[in-house]
Amino acid sequence: MPDPQKSYKSEPIDLSRLTKAKLGSMAYTQVTEGDLQGSIIQLIHLLVYLDIAEISDESYAQLRAIYATPPDKVTAAQVMAFKNIINNELVILDQNKFIRSLGDTVCEKPNKTKSNNDFYMLFLFHKILNKEILLSNHDFEFLNAWRKRDIFRRDWYKQTNWEEKHTEMAYTLRVGLANFLERKIVTQAEVDKLVIEGFLPSLKLISYSDEATTLKYFQHAPCQPMIAAKNLANHYKIPFDDSSKEKFCETLNQINIKFKQDLVSGKFYHEIGEQEQNFHKGKNRIKKEIEAIIKLNGALKKSQVQQIYADLQKLYDENPLYATIWRRVDEKIKIKLDNGDVLTLVCPTLPKSDNTAEFYWLNRPDLISIEIYVQPVKLPFPILAVVGHDKNTFLNGYSLDTNLGTVEKGHHRLDFSTGITPAFKPHQEEKQEEAPIKVKKLKLLRELSTLQNIREDEESSPDMAKTFMRFFRSLEVMPHKTYDVKIEAIKKLREKINDIPGPPFEPDEIAALTDGRTLDILKKYRDILPEQLKLAIPLVREEVLPKPAQIAAGARATK
Numbered sequence: 002m003p004d005p006q007k008s009y010k011s012e013p014i015d016l017s018r019l020t021k022a023k024l025g026s027m028a029y030t031q032v033t034e035g036d037l038q039g040s041i042i043q044l045i046h047l048l049v050y051l052d053i054a055e056i057s058d059e060s061y062a063q064l065r066a067i068y069a070t071p072p073d074k075v076t077a078a079q080v081m082a083f084k085n086i087i088n089n090e091l092v093i094l095d096q097n098k099f100i101r102s103l104g105d106t107v108c109e110k111p112n113k114t115k116s117n118n119d120f121y122m123l124f125l126f127h128k129i130l131n132k133e134i135l136l137s138n139h140d141f142e143f144l145n146a147w148r149k150r151d152i153f154r155r156d157w158y159k160q161t162n163w164e165e166k167h168t169e170m171a172y173t174l175r176v177g178l179a180n181f182l183e184r185k186i187v188t189q190a191e192v193d194k195l196v197i198e199g200f201l202p203s204l205k206l207i208s209y210s211d212e213a214t215t216l217k218y219f220q221h222a223p224c225q226p227m228i229a230a231k232n233l234a235n236h237y238k239i240p241f242d243d244s245s246k247e248k249f250c251e252t253l254n255q256i257n258i259k260f261k262q263d264l265v266s267g268k269f270y271h272e273i274g275e276q277e278q279n280f281h282k283g284k285n286r287i288k289k290e291i292e293a294i295i296k297l298n299g300a301l302k303k304s305q306v307q308q309i310y311a312d313l314q315k316l317y318d319e320n321p322l323y324a325t326i327w328r329r330v331d332e333k334i335k336i337k338l339d340n341g342d343v344l345t346l347v348c349p350t351l352p353k354s355d356n357t358a359e360f361y362w363l364n365r366p367d368l369i370s371i372e373i374y375v376q377p378v379k380l381p382f383p384i385l386a387v388v389g390h391d392k393n394t395f396l397n398g399y400s401l402d403t404n405l406g407t408v409e410k411g412h413h414r415l416d417f418s419t420g421i422t423p424a425f426k427p428h429q430e431e432k433q434e435e436a437p438i439k440v441k442k443l444k445l446l447r448e449l450s451t452l453q454n455i456r457e458d459e460e461s462s463p464d465m466a467k468t469f470m471r472f473f474r475s476l477e478v479m480p481h482k483t484y485d486v487k488i489e490a491i492k493k494l495r496e497k498i499n500d501i502p503g504p505p506f507e508p509d510e511i512a513a514l515t516d517g518r519t520l521d522i523l524k525k526y527r528d529i530l531p532e533q534l535k536l537a538i539p540l541v542r543e544e545v546l547p548k549p550a551q552i553a554a555g556a557r558a559t560k
Contacts, residue, residue, distance in 0.1 A: 008387070008399050011050070011413040016042050016405070019049050019061055031210055033101040033219060033416040035401030036137070036389040039109025039173045041121045042068055043406035044102075045091065047413055048129075053095045060090040069116050072180040080186050083121065087128055096131055101208065103389035103401060104137025104221040104326070107200075108146075111172040112407055118177030119143065120187055120195075127199030134203045137221040137390065138326045143174055145270055147196055152179050153189050206260040206325060207233070209253050210420035215383040216246050217418060218253075222328040223351055223395055226386040227378055230256070232321035243381050269322070276320035277327070283316040288334050291346060295336055301346075306360045306371045313350050330393035333363065344368075351395040352377075387416050 011022065034047055042065060048054035049061075056064075064086050067079045106126070107119040126132065134140065146152050152174060181187045207230070208219040218226035227243065234241040234252055237259040242248040263269035287309060294305060301309075313332060317324040330351050336344045345363040352358050352375035361370035377396075386398030393400070405411035 008401060009415045009417060011415070013410065014046070014405060014412055016046050016409045017065070019046065019056070019058060021052060022050050027417065029417040029419055030097070031099040031101060031418040031420070033103060033387060033401065033418070035103050035403055035414050036105035036406075037102050037122075038105055038406030039107060039117050039119070039122060039139070040112065040406030041125045044125060050413060051098070053098050053100070054091055054093050056086075056091045060086050068121065071116050072118050072177045075181070075186065077186050080181070084124065087124055091128065093129070099131050099133065100129060101133045101219060102135065103219065103387075104135050105139045105389065106134055106137070108139045108143035108171045108174040110407070111176070117173045118181065119173045120178050120181050120192070122173075123192065123195040123200060126203070127195050132203050133205060133208055134200065135208060135219055135221050136204060136206055136326055140204075141273065141326055142171055146174060148267070148270070153182060204264075205257050207253060207256060209250055210418040211246060211250060212418060212420040215385050216249070217416070217420070218384055218386050220386070220388055221326050222324065222390045223330050223388045223393070223398065223400065224324065224328060224386050225351060225378060225397060226384050227380060228318070229321065229324065232318050233325065236321050246382050273322045276323040280316050280320045280323050283312070284332065284334070287312050288336065291334060292336050295344075296339060300369065301360070301371060303371050303373065307373050309348055309360070310358060310373060310375070313348060317350065328390075330391050330395050353394065354396050356396060
């Protein structure tokens with residue numbers, strides 16, 4: 002029986018056949034799978050393997066046949082058959098088991114048959130209620146394209162040579178999903194619905210499980226958990242408190258709240274883009290320093306290696322969002338010599354279990370490697386990082402990353418937990434009665450800014466009102482308070498302002514709306530919003546707009 006305090010490597014798995022795990026009487030409330038590699042076959046196989054779901058061998062074979070069909074060959078009838086299998090043939094047996102993915106769920110590289118497709122994963126995620134998705138570099142690329150509506154441009158998936166796309170990391174999006182949209186096999190409204198209801202509510206930056214003896218810290222990329230959490234707290238200007246497990250976990254909760262706010266407002270995308278640029282500029286600077294040393298002395302000294310390690314640590318510390326989804330256990334730095342030869346220096350960014358880090362030249366055993374000692378971080382309580390993205394080992398953690406999903410045969414690498422984690426509430430079923438909107442939830446209406454780019458021809462989609470309501474329920478965060486407003490949005494608001502319920506706005510009040518797009522977006526969709534939201538609009542005005550006295554004082558101050 003596997004130890005729930007350690008990673009579990011399954012017996013050899015063949016995804017072409019359904020099998021069941023031999024876990025005995027082990028009790029667990031959560032299971033964490035490494036990178037999904039964009040493969041629904043891997044995820045469905047896992048659900049059946051753990052007895053969380055069941056599907057007949059015939060339906061599984063039919064599903065695999067559809068999944069193995071290249072996206073430009075898939076028919077509308079096959080997509081309908083796929084939906085029917087997921088909706089009716091795949092049965093969730095245990096809704097009490099919490100499933101966590103460490104990322105790489107969408108926007109992935111092509112599988113062997115070049116048939117994987119983000120639509121399949123989004124549709125399956127919509128079925129699984131009790132889940133958590135930790136943001137990865139691939140998932141980020143998907144959301145960035147979705148929010149900018151890139152995937153809905155008619156020629157987007159044809160912009161570069163088709164064959165080149167087979168090897169790029171965004172294949173399942175650029176070739177798979179975009180092809181379905183181009184051929185109208187699926188619609189924009191359907192994709193929006195799946196993302197808003199089944200993906201975004203379950204998305205987190207980091208997570209944890211408070212076990213009896215150890216706190217497990219989950220994120221996509223490898224890390225030293227205490228340092229990673231402190232860097233994120235500093236970035237979000239959140240007080241960092243590790244005086245107890247409870248206070249540390251509350252810090253992690255606040256980090257996720259800030260992440261969700263910035264994701265919804267768009268701030269996250271800009272910040273992580275800046276951090277990615279900053280990291281690569283810094284890495285390039287380190288590379289030039291190493292080249293200069295090698296050209297001058299022919300080798301690195303131990304003190305110079307220690308400085309390289311410290312410089313890499315500083316880069317990750319200063320760019321924590323980038324580190325959370327992109328960090329590697331080893332950074333490879335290529336050095337070009339005067340004679341044209343290229344050497345690759347493997348630079349560890351995390352210590353091994355014995356607190357050492359070894360720098361060596363790849364494929365050059367004749368060149369001396371250098372091992373340094375890394376001062377251990379004092380931990381206030383036992384904590385373990387559980388990550389994906391990189392199969393290498395490191396201190397105070399382990400990786401669940403495998404090749405399963407990109408290949409048919411391999412192993413499920415899992416983590417079983419019994420502790421408590423604050424999961425986002427899954428969306429409610431249609432038949433459940435709509436809960437009244439309370440005043441404390443009104444600010445969540447500003448989350449509609451994520452939908453600001455929905456095309457005009459989709460505004461009247463019959464599913465949109467239900468989509469909005471589900472989105473509001475799923476979020477447990479408050480929106481980011483200040484972000485830019487496009488001039489066009491203000492103009493449109495001025496034109497339609499008199500139609501909004503409540504007293505007419507004064508010009509100064511309209512100008513004050515530079516703090517948010519809420520009323521403009523509410524007006525844009527007013528005709529299809531549920532009655533509760535229409536009645537809430539006047540209250541939103543009170544939440545968003547400054548008081549008349551504040552407006553007057555501001556006007557006097559600017560004169």
